[in-house]
Amino acid sequence: MRRLDLRATGRTAVRYRLLVLLVIVAIFGSITIVDFFSVDTLQSVLNRATVVGFLALGLTPVLIAGQIDLSIGSILSMAGITTIALQPVIGNVPAALAGLGVGVLIGAVNAAIVVVFKISSLVATLATLLIFASLALLLTDSQPVSSTDPIFGIPLTGDLLAVFTPRSALFVAAAILMFVWLRFTPSGRNLYAVGSNAAAAKSAGIRSNAYIVATFLISGLFAGAAGVLQSLSTATGSPVAGAVMLIPAITAVVIGGTRLEGGRGSSLATLGGVVALGALTMMFEFNGVPAYTQAIYTGVLLIVLITLDRLVSGDGRPTSRTLRRARVESPTPRGIQEEA
């Protein structure tokens, strides 16, 4: 009887991991720092979480569909430099839209390579990561592009309803919209089916390829949005800004609970993961914890969370089985090949 309770408690703790994490951060934060737990801090956390947050949000449907997008950092950089470089040419708002457009365009390239050339998304987006990171450097001659109108983007990080800034409000709104789509619309639910078992989804009449294309377009759009917002906020289009953002984005998604194997995930969970990671970083910074020590804590946190997840929800066998089935379109047995 007692053993069952422990298991149930463990399960609950893992399920509400984000809440647990936030509470722990809040407690440590308020002990070590005066005024840590305040509206200002919340506003700061949400604001800083925005750029990584958009990357993580865009990644979520991709992962749910059983794919991955490693190129989001390079998309961010490309969108950022487009936005700033085109400001004097076509105006501030059109330039921002062009930045979004570049994001969607690269998303389309990813989609094409995966769906048309049938290359796995891991390899395809690894290639586009390299290609567009390189392109960004070549286009800008490795220099950041300075905005001709730095004042335009400043209101993005101004006050909005005390806890928000305009850009963090956009982020939260986007997360909620995505949640509504994934949970309450037929197309959202179909996405989970595609990610769990692409073959079964296809025989159920769902056009898996169309969904996969859509997720890459979304990922591109959101990564583009991240790039636009960041470049406008800093009045600078940097060709390397996105390179360091891939890992934090993946970390946030994983902390939130979305699985890398596909078939499961939630944008609210990602929102929570992003905020939790942001709050943790804030707390570390307030305490002057060096970046390498933060990396150690974050790495341990990641491993602990994912281990707990695995222990609580079984050894993951069903997931790997669906992974296998999802990979093979026709159920022919695979032989074992040896090559010299």
Place this chain on the structure above:
Amino acid sequence: MTATSTALNTRTSTPGALFSTLSVPIAIVALLVVGAIISPSFLTVSNLVNVLNANAAVGLVALGMTFVAVCGGLADLSVPANVAMGALVTLGAQSFAGPFAAAGLGLLVATVGGVVNGLLIGYLRINPIIATLGTGAVLLGLSQQLIGGGIVYGEPSALADFVKGSFLGIPVMVWILAVAALILTPVLSRTAFGRWNLAVGGNYEAAEASAVPVRFTKAGAFVLTGLLAGLCGVLLALSNGQARPIIGTGYEFVAITAVVIGGTSLFGGSGSVLRTVGGVIITALIGNLIILGGLPTQATGLVTGAIVVVAVGIDVYFRRKGGRE
């Protein structure tokens, strides 16, 4: 992650299968031709030796990454941390342990990193990308904390001279890569451990049902990669005479790219160490050709990414044709 590449190429001598086998050598020959055209100094012994030498150290990592890919372990992202640890410990411990023991210690530390990965991924069945991301972050953070921001200098030693030297005109580092490849190629294709890796990557449940020690196999691939990454770090440290934690930056990408260009699928079930060696040579040729051709070094990513798409695309195309639709 849903892979859309399907059946393995079979041993039937369809044009597809033949092309798949020859694709890497053909690519190398093509690049050699391009090189000869763009620069008179390309097809010289010294330049070709440089090409082999350029990626000799990171090539060791790619060999390990082959096993990781073959067993379905996707990728080991903790490579930069293991390389750094190997390098830093090798030089840092020299003052109290002497060069040989210090190098051994460096190898040991990196292998321990690999063992942690192996336990998490092989035995706890945790997603390899997240697990290695986590362990890599922890290990790299630790290494930076230990070094406290400085540069670690090594002392001159016979071991360092050996690593920096040449034998029969070929640098020792290249010999080490060659020996490692010569040992590991039959390990993958002919030993039980190798067959287990292919089985585990091909169909985990079927392998388990056939009494293959699946957990040990997968763990083993990551331990091997940790060891090889450590060796890479040890060799770099000894040959450069100094080391910093950034020493391994980007090596995981180079290794994965070499594996992929060589034709091994990251989802497992098939692959060969020799193919990866081909991939390593191709990536080294790309770097060499860019400088000899006067292209900006920032273009390396563009060229490499494009070659990955073309190489894997062609490979997938011919596999689909050669295999069952």
Place this chain on the structure above:
Amino acid sequence: MTIRRNIVVAASAAAALALALAGCSSGGGGAASADGDTGSVEGKEICYITAANSHPYVTPANEGAQAAADAAGVKLTIVSEEFSPQTGAEQLDSCVARGVDGILLWPLDDNSYLPGLLKAEQEGIPVVAIDTTTGEDSMALIESFVGADKYDQGKISAQQLEKALGGEGGIVIIAGQAGNGTEIARTGGFMDELEASGSKLEVLATVNADFDQQKALVASRDLLTKFGDQIKGVYAEDDTMAKGFQQALAESGLAITPFIVGINGEKGAFESIKAGTQYSTIIQPPFRNGELAIETLIAVMKGETVDEMVPLENTVVDAENVDDNEPAM
């Protein structure tokens, strides 16, 4: 079960909200609270946005800053941009939002900090820049700059090569990581000086070696293959990469002696200069840089006037004065 879970969630959320609102009244942080005695800085807080936590040059600078802060009884909170100006811009926003009493900023590019600096000005928080200058608009919002300029280091390197080569010859540039602020400044300073002085030195090639010795070694081998004895001079943007070139040169067995200039004043470079394989390096004292920067900021916080630029010497070390100087790292 479901109802109970929902109640738990709702209760937690409500508790969180209540706490947040409670904190609202004490929100705003320890702003620049006016004390009667403008001269005292004891107990005040400085936010130091540094380039990195673990780096051969930055770490001693951080230690210098900490020493100066401790001496003055000021609380120093160090946050690291890890070489990303975007991260730094966000950290600047956070520091301003927390209402610290002074900010020491290590700028990594020209404009990313402008919005944050505008906010700092609005809140009345003084900002001092360390080590690198930033764009014109941003510098106008900064009280003082303490450091030796990286751009200047590029300029000096060009002058060194001019001197060594007697005005003409082929040179190669081994640059840092593409897009990195230090690389941009050191390359920019070098190229601008060549143009400004009407130099006849010809840049044969520029390669990026990411401030890494191994990458510099590999690239140098290819440069030597391609250009061979055309290379009369080498500009390596740090001593580590200079060492890589020297390694490649030794390997190649070519009987050439190009003049190699580096930056950073590393121990290895000193040895090379003494041995005659490197022409010169440039040192700037990192510990003193950090110390002086904090001292300057504290002076501003006390209400004193300070110079707009507090320059640190870029000291050129070559065969003549190598014995009179200490390596910086």
